[in-house]
Amino acid sequence: MLPAFSVVIPCFNEAARIGETVRLTLDYLCSVSPESELIVVDDGSTDATSIVAREALSTARIETRLLENFPNHGKGAAVRKGLLAAQRSIGLFFDADLSTPLEETPKVIEPIANNEADIAFGSRALDRTLIGHHQPWQREQAGRIFNLIVRLATGLPFWDTQCGFKAFRLDVCRPIFAAASVDGFAFDVELLYLAQRAGLRLREIPVRWNHSEGSKVRFVHDSLGMLREIIALRVSL
Secondary structure, eight states, X not given: OOOOOEEEEEESSOTTTHHHHHHHHHHHHHHHOTTOEEEEEEESOXXXXXXXXXXXXXXXXXXXXXXXXXXXXXXXXXXXXXXXXXXXXXXEEEOTTOOSOGGGHHHHHHHHHTTSOSEEEEESSSOGGGBSSOOOHHHHHXXXXXXXXXXXXXXXXXXXXXXXXXXXXXXHHHHHHHHOOXXXXXXXXXXXXXXXXXXXXXXXXXXXXXXXXXXXXXXXXXXXXXXXXXXXXXXXX
């Protein structure tokens, strides 16, 4: 069994899969940590995401909440909103596509529960044999280049800042969330940078991962946006 923790699932136009994701997550939490809570944050979806999520949450046997942004603010804003609303001592966010299987959860929860880390986050780069279904080659290479730029621009020593599977000790991380301002897909980098600058203990952990179709990242547009966010962060250092 795992200690109680808060799960945050940010979503945007995920009506097609958020129902199944919520049901699988609820089943998992009931089996391994029934005192946990599930928070879904709908970031201004224009489809039926909120309706589907609310229906799936209505069957829960654990504490749940549906939070909504309107209009769309960005993934970073949605994640921070959920984590700031969390009521357990540990918060975990992951993506609605469940690219990192739920069974990997103990890898990031236990180091925090055992007081070995303040932030523990999944990585696809530390052991690529754990990747089942790879991204298209172009996206995978772009991800490697992006993480190299992140290392050079911020001094962060990590090889994968973008895997959407991160857990936080919330009492020490709430000031980090409050200070963060990046709402786009580079929000992870800002959180890790601010945490390292604050002297928190960060641990990058290899996890299983599978590419899922239907990614909300628009390859060219969002890649350029992330680079602009990293440049802005670098200028502010």
